[in-house]
Every structure is written in C-alpha cells, then in structure tokens.
Amino acid sequence: xxxxGIEAATRVASVAVVSDEKILxxxxxxxxLTHSETLLPQxxxxxKISGVETVDALAVSIGPGxxxxxxxxxxxxxxxxxxWQTKIIGVPTLQAISFHFPTNNAVVIPMLDAQKxxxxxxxxxxxxAFSGVGIKNIDDIVRDAGKIDAEIFLCGDVLxxxxxxxxxxxxxxxxxxxxxxxxxxxxxxxxLIDAGEISNVMNIEPLYIRRSEAEELWEQRQK
Amino acid sequence: xxxxxxxxxIETSCDETAAAVLRDGxxxxxxxxxxxIPLHQKFGGVVPEIASRKHIVNIMPVIDEAIxxxxxxxxxxxxxxVTYGPGLVGALLVGVSAAKTLAFALKIPLVAVNHLExxxxxxxxxxxxxxxxxxxxxxxxxxTALIKMNDxxxxxxxxxxxxxxxxxxxxxxxxxxxxPYPGGPEIDKLAKxxxxxxxxxxxPKVSEFDFSFSGLKSSVLNHLNSAHMKGETVNNADVxxxxxxxxxxxxxEKTVDAAGNFNLKKIVLAGGVAANSSLEKxxxxxxxxxxxxFFYPSKILCTDNAxxxxxxxxxxxxxxxxAPLTLNAVPNLTFExxxx
Numbered sequence: 001x002x003x004x005g006i007e008a009a010t011r012v013a014s015v016a017v018v019s020d021e022k023i024l025x026x027x028x029x030x031x032x033l034t035h036s037e038t039l040l041p042q043x044x045x046x047x048k049i050s051g052v053e054t055v056d057a058l059a060v061s062i063g064p065g066x067x068x069x070x071x072x073x074x075x076x077x078x079x080x081x082x083x084w085q086t087k088i089i090g091v092p093t094l095q096a097i098s099f100h101f102p103t104n105n106a107v108v109i110p111m112l113d114a115q116k117x118x119x120x121x122x123x124x125x126x127x128x129a130f131s132g133v134g135i136k137n138i139d140d141i142v143r144d145a146g147k148i149d150a151e152i153f154l155c156g157d158v159l160x161x162x163x164x165x166x167x168x169x170x171x172x173x174x175x176x177x178x179x180x181x182x183x184x185x186x187x188x189x190x191x192l193i194d195a196g197e198i199s200n201v202m203n204i205e206p207l208y209i210r211r212s213e214a215e216e217l218w219e220q221r222q223k
Numbered sequence: 224x225x226x227x228x229x230x231x232x233i234e235t236s237c238d239e240t241a242a243a244v245l246r247d248g249x250x251x252x253x254x255x256x257x258x259x260i261p262l263h264q265k266f267g268g269v270v271p272e273i274a275s276r277k278h279i280v281n282i283m284p285v286i287d288e289a290i291x292x293x294x295x296x297x298x299x300x301x302x303x304x305v306t307y308g309p310g311l312v313g314a315l316l317v318g319v320s321a322a323k324t325l326a327f328a329l330k331i332p333l334v335a336v337n338h339l340e341x342x343x344x345x346x347x348x349x350x351x352x353x354x355x356x357x358x359x360x361x362x363x364x365x366x367t368a369l370i371k372m373n374d375x376x377x378x379x380x381x382x383x384x385x386x387x388x389x390x391x392x393x394x395x396x397x398x399x400x401x402x403p404y405p406g407g408p409e410i411d412k413l414a415k416x417x418x419x420x421x422x423x424x425x426x427p428k429v430s431e432f433d434f435s436f437s438g439l440k441s442s443v444l445n446h447l448n449s450a451h452m453k454g455e456t457v458n459n460a461d462v463x464x465x466x467x468x469x470x471x472x473x474x475x476e477k478t479v480d481a482a483g484n485f486n487l488k489k490i491v492l493a494g495g496v497a498a499n500s501s502l503e504k505x506x507x508x509x510x511x512x513x514x515x516x517f518f519y520p521s522k523i524l525c526t527d528n529a530x531x532x533x534x535x536x537x538x539x540x541x542x543x544x545x546a547p548l549t550l551n552a553v554p555n556l557t558f559e560x561x562x563x
Contacts, residue, residue, distance in 0.1 A: 075282060076321075214266055
C-alpha cells in the first residue's frame with residue numbers, strides 16, 4: 001500500500017510517499033514561503049521522485065495547529081481524494097509527532113502554538129497517548145512535566161518560548177525530532193487504515209480545539 | 224462540430240462557497256451557492272475565521288453538487304477557474320488550494336480570476352447578446368468603480384472610490400440603525416416606504432469619474448446621532464430613502480458622464496450592490512432617457528457566485544492566461560492590469 005502523507009499544521013510544509021517497507025520520498029521545508037505556494041509543488045515532486053502517479057491512501061495532518069495551515073493541507077488532501085477517488089485519513093498532529101520517539105523509556109510531550117503564550121499538548125509513551133489534548137500556558141506545561149516520574153522529551157514549535165529553567169527530568173528534543181513530518185503522518189495513517197478508521201472526504205474538518213475568537217467573545221457577552 | 228470547453232469555477236472569497244460548470248463562455252450547466260449568511264448574522268458581519276471554517280467543510284460537497292447537476296463527469300472538465308482575490312485571505316485559500324490541487328490531479332489548466340472582473344462577466348451570462356465595448360459600473364461591499372471594457376480581456380479603470388465603497392456605507396448605516404446583517408438589502412427595503420426627499424444629504428463632489436462616500440456616510444451618522452442626543456425620534460425609513468437616493472444619484476451622474484465622455488452606448492451594472500432595487504430602477508430609467516442600452520445581471524448572478532468566475536476564466540483561457548501551481552491568494556487585489 002502506498003500512502004501520501006501531507007503535513008501543514010505548523011511552519012513546516014512536509015510531503016512524503018511511503019510504501020509498506022520504504023520511505024520512497026519525503027520533502028520537508030521550514031522556510032519563508034507560504035504553504036499555499038509550496039505544498040502542491042512538493043507533492044508533485046515527491047510523486048515524481050517516487051515514480052508513482054497516484055497512491056492508495058492520503059494521510060493528512062488535521063491538527064491542532066495553525067488554522068490556515070491546517071485548511072491548506074486539508075483542502076489539498078480533499079481535492080486529491082476527490083479527483084483520484086482515493087481514501088482520506090485525518091491524522092491528529094500531536095500523535096504523528098510522537099512517532100519520533102518509539103520507546104517505553106521516555107515520555108514525549110509535543111507542544112504546538114495555540115497563541116497568547118499557550119500551547120496545545122498531549123503526553124505519549126511509546127507512541128500511545130495517555131492524556132487527552134490540552135491547551136495551557138507553555139511554562140505551566142513544562143512545570144507539570146517536571147512532576148512526572150520519567151524522562152521527558154519536549155518537542156513542537158514553541159520551545160523557544162519556554163521562559164523557566166527546565167526541571168531535571170525534562171529535555172528539549174533534538175531538532176530532527178522536534179517538528180511534525182509527513183512521514184510520521186503517513187505511518188500513523190497506516191495504523192488508522194488498519195483499524196478501519198477512514199475519514200469522509202465530504203465532511204472531514206480540522207481538529208481546531210479552540211473556537212474562533214469572535215465566538216468566544218460573543219459567548220462571554222451573553223453571560 | 225468543434226469541441227465545447229467545460230470550465231469548473233470555484234469561489235470562496237467571502238461568505239459564499241460556490242462552484243459552477245460552464246459550457247464554453249456562456250452556457251451555465253450548474254451554479255451551486257452555499258451561503259453562510261445565517262451563521263454570521265449574530266455577529267453583525269462576516270467573521271473571517273468562521274467563514275474559513277465553513278468553507279473547508281462545504282468545499283467538496285459544493286463542487287460535487289456542481290459536477291452532478293451539470294450532467295458531465297469530473298474527468299470531462301477541461302479547465303478550472305478560481306477566485307484568487309480580493310477577499311478574506313483564509314477564505315480565499317480554501318478555494319485556491321482545492322482548485323490548484325484539482326487542476327494538478329486532473330492534469331488540466333488552472334485560471335486565476337479577479338473577483339471584481341468576475342462580477343462584470345456575470346452580465347455575459349445574464350445577457351447572451353452582450354459584447355464589448357461597454358461601460359461597467361461595479362458596486363460592491365468593498366469596491367465602487369467605473370470600468371471601460373474595450374474587449375473581453377482589455378479593461379480600463381476610469382475612476383473609483385477615494386474612500387469608502389458604496390456598499391460599505393450601506394452596511395455601516397444599517398448597523399447604526401440596528402438593522403440585521405447584511406444591511407444593504409435591509410436599507411433598500413426600508414427606503415421603499417420612506418420619503419427620499421425628506422433629508423437633503425450632501426452629494427459628494429469629486430473630480431472626474433471618481434467617487435467618495437465617506438462624507439455622505441458621516442453626514443447620515445451625524446443626523447442619526449444628533450437626533451438621538453436631542454431625544455427626537457428618527458424616521459428610519461426617510462433616512463434610508465434619502466441616503467440611498469444620494470448614493471444612487473452620485474453613481475448615476477458619474478456613469479452617464481463617463482458614457483458621454485467616452486462615447487459608450489452600453490451600460491453594464493455589476494457587483495453585490497447591483498441587487499439594490501433603486502439603483503437598478505433609476506439607472507435603467509436614466510439609460511432609457513439618454514438612449515443608452517442597459518444591462519443588469521439576474522439576482523442570483525449579482526451575489527457572489529462561481530458561474531461568473533468560470534465565465535471570466537473562460538475568456539482568460541482564450542489568451543492562454545493560465546496560473547502556476549504556486550498560485551497564492553491575493554486578499555487586496557484591485558482591478559489588476561488596469562491602467563488609470
């Protein structure tokens with residue numbers, strides 16, 4: 001089975017073509033250009049390198065993350081799914097990042113920018129979540145991590161915003177394991193396909209976690 | 224027989240998710256519009272993030288419905304035309320991303336369409352006999368402009384608003400009067416029962432073929448405010464009618480002047496505010512009395528729709544004006560390539 005992974009939840013635009021046993025191609029970039037300009041040319045190139053015309057499934061990172069980035073990735077994946085009549089699988093972004101650390105000996109906490117010094121986060125051990133997706137002040141996430149009795153790796157796109165000293169058990173992940181990558185999205189996509197968790201191209205939407213600011217303000221005013 | 228060109232149009236610039244299929248330049252096979260107006264009403268205007276969230280859910284069902292209703296197969300589509308500006312950036316990006324990807328996956332050309340030009344082209348769909356040259360008055364929420372259309376792909380911007388767009392003034396005044404969103408049609412409704420000569424609001428004085436509506440807007444708002452301060456009751460219907468007349472008078476005066484100046488015999492009305500009944504009725508009457516031919520899109524083609532985008536895209540494709548896969552949204556796009 002050949003899976004095309006698409007990842008645009010953060011500043012990283014990443015595309016991968018993965019077969020059962022090989023990464024046929026992966027193109028990732030964290031540059032100034034917008035996802036709107038780079039993502040589709042990356043897909044074109046990755047398919048060309050892989051020597052495939054179409055794929056058996058599309059795995060797309062659905063968040064949480066940048067609202068606009070998520071929609072560019074999802075609109076792209078939906079249109080491919082519709083035109084190629086290929087199944088589409090929505091992959092939670094934090095879960096995909098956890099695939100950097102397939103080990104029982106550490107806890108990994110991916111943290112993605114949720115604005116206003118907050119991050120979306122979740123705790124994983126050996127790629128399995130043992131908490132729900134939360135949203136919290138960045139330093140508070142780090143402090144709480146210090147209370148867990150395990151070696152902790154922090155990753156994601158807000159590590160430069162940590163202002164407190166790291167607790168002794170907490171480490172910053174090396175740069176190659178920090179950010180979301182499409183190959184991880186494709187790999188978790190395979191897990192979901194095997195579990196029969198296929199999404200519907202007509203109604204799949206991003207995992208925003210946060211509502212729009214206008215809605216939050218409106219509800220505050222109603223109270 | 225020559226092969227007919229099938230164009231799929233996609234439009235997501237503001238609060239309508241739309242897709243349409245056109246056969247050659249003018250035959251609408253399907254025209255699907257999913258409006259979000261009820262979602263935004265409680266906020267008194269379009270909330271960009273909510274609009275984008277709705278577009279990403281609606282985009283595939285709307286495209287799918289447009290294909291199904293057209294009676295053609297997706298694989299038969301020859302090219303895709305998409306609005307890339309002006310509009311809300313997050314909203315535009317949903318349509319642009321989907322359109323680019325469909326064009327890539329189907330291996331067909333992509334055309335990037337300016338939404339404002341699209342509004343003018345709505346008239347080619349409503350009036351099959353219409354051909355350039357003509358004078359177009361484009362009036363929408365964000366733009367007010369007079370365009371000389373020399374040919375399908377040759378425009379000349381004669382004048383535009385120096386401050387607020389006409390539609391902006393309508394929306395602002397409607398909001399102050401506590402009318403529901405969208406305010407334009409509400410003012411139009413209210414004006415029908417008011418006296419248009421009740422209040423003499425100032426007619427903007429701007430040189431050449433430019434417009435200005437911020438002075439008029441302030442004057443109406445001052446009128447409402449000072450009455451409120453003095454505890455007087457305002458006849459909203461009279462204010463709406465008098466304000467609307469001032470806007471319509473100024474639009475019509477400049478349009479007729481420009482037609483005479485450039486010796487154009489056809490007048491085309493375009494844009495969301497084209498749906499205003501007073502503007503349509505009065506401009507039609509003035510055109511008749513001046514011996515000018517008047518064109519006006521049907522109601523459904525006045526609103527944001529994808530058929531007009533497909534129509535504009537079709538004429539761009541005739542001169543091989545195609546877009547690359549790196550196409551981005553341009554939220555502040557103006558009448559592109561138009562010289563003043």
